[in-house]
Amino acid sequence: MTEKTIALVTGAARGLGLETGRQLAGLGITVLLGARRADEAQGAAGGLRAEGLEVELVQLDITDPGQIETARQQIETRYGRLDILVNNAAIKHPEERLFENSTLSISEAALRATFEVNFFGTVAATRAFLPLLRKSEAGRIVNVSSMMASLAIHSDPRHPMSDVKPFAYDASKAALNQFTIHLAAALRHTPIKVNAAHPGWVRTGIGGDEAPMEPEEGARTAVRLATLGPDGPTGKFFHFDQELPW
Numbered sequence: 001m002t003e004k005t006i007a008l009v010t011g012a013a014r015g016l017g018l019e020t021g022r023q024l025a026g027l028g029i030t031v032l033l034g035a036r037r038a039d040e041a042q043g044a045a046g047g048l049r050a051e052g053l054e055v056e057l058v059q060l061d062i063t064d065p066g067q068i069e070t071a072r073q074q075i076e077t078r079y080g081r082l083d084i085l086v087n088n089a090a091i092k093h094p095e096e097r098l099f100e101n102s103t104l105s106i107s108e109a110a111l112r113a114t115f116e117v118n119f120f121g122t123v124a125a126t127r128a129f130l131p132l133l134r135k136s137e138a139g140r141i142v143n144v145s146s147m148m149a150s151l152a153i154h155s156d157p158r159h160p161m162s163d164v165k166p167f168a169y170d171a172s173k174a175a176l177n178q179f180t181i182h183l184a185a186a187l188r189h190t191p192i193k194v195n196a197a198h199p200g201w202v203r204t205g206i207g208g209d210e211a212p213m214e215p216e217e218g219a220r221t222a223v224r225l226a227t228l229g230p231d232g233p234t235g236k237f238f239h240f241d242q243e244l245p246w
């Protein structure tokens with residue numbers, strides 16, 4: 001019997017994280033749903049179990065080093081390794097609106113709080129889980145980014161997105177993209193693949209009610225990158241199977 005694939009999705013109590021967990025579990029993968037308020041996430045996990053999916057809740061605030069370490073120990077004790085890490089957890093600070101340029105208005109506290117989750121928390125969690133991913137035969141890391149991270153898009157005044165500049169969010173995701181490139185390079189002699197995903201504009205907490213896409217469609221890019229075969233890319237940025245400019 002082949003061993004089951006083990007995946008951890010951060011920020012998986014709702015939105016794209018929950019849907020990514022659902023789709024990965026639907027492929028027969030054992031999915032650990034990371035949730036910073038695990039008590040509130042019981043209903044979401046129960047809903048997936050009621051669909052016959054194999055999921056577990058893991059208490060995980062990615063800005064809390066103690067919770068990262070406890071989660072690492074739990075996964076090591078129970079499974080001995082991790083095959084897939086989807087770094088989905090993120091915030092868009094309430095001071096920022098999606099369609100405004102907040103470069104001059106956002107407070108330093110909000111700027112730092114955004115980086116704390118979207119960049120520092122994601123880097124800390126990834127580095128902590130890396131020893132478990134190295135034990136996998138085919139480790140996959142997916143950083144859920146955004147096309148709003150793209151320097152190529154933001155520096156082109158003719159691009160339709162160029163007026164959309166929530167500064168903290170965009171800058172934190174640009175830093176995450178740089179992490180994607182650097183980490184993929186650091187791991188290039190291993191089987192581990194590291195890629196960044198743009199889900200699309202999706203109706204969730206971050207995407208808001210105006211967004212045209214449903215989480216079911218939005219989760220597909222991360223799921224594809226989480227399940228790449230041995231010949232798949234690493235150190236790239238995708239929306240569905242289309243490569244995006246950094």
Ligand SMILES: NC(=O)c1ccc[n+]([C@@H]2O[C@H](COP(=O)([O-])OP(=O)(O)OC[C@H]3O[C@@H](n4cnc5c(N)ncnc54)[C@H](OP(=O)(O)O)[C@@H]3O)[C@@H](O)[C@H]2O)c1
Pocket residue numbers: 010011012013014015016017035036037060061062063087088089090091117121144145146147198199200201202203204205206207208211
């Ligand atoms: N929706 C879009 O249009 C869109 C577009 C491009 C990229 N994205 C990216 O897609 C990913 C998922 O976002 P979403 O759209 O599904 O938004 P969402 O519904 O707001 O979900 C964000 C998730 O992140 C979790 N989270 C926030 N801070 C955390 C922390 N410190 N530790 C652990 N979890 C934390 C939230 O947990 P709580 O439930 O506890 O708050 C929530 O589960 C994000 O990386 C986002 O940047 C979204």
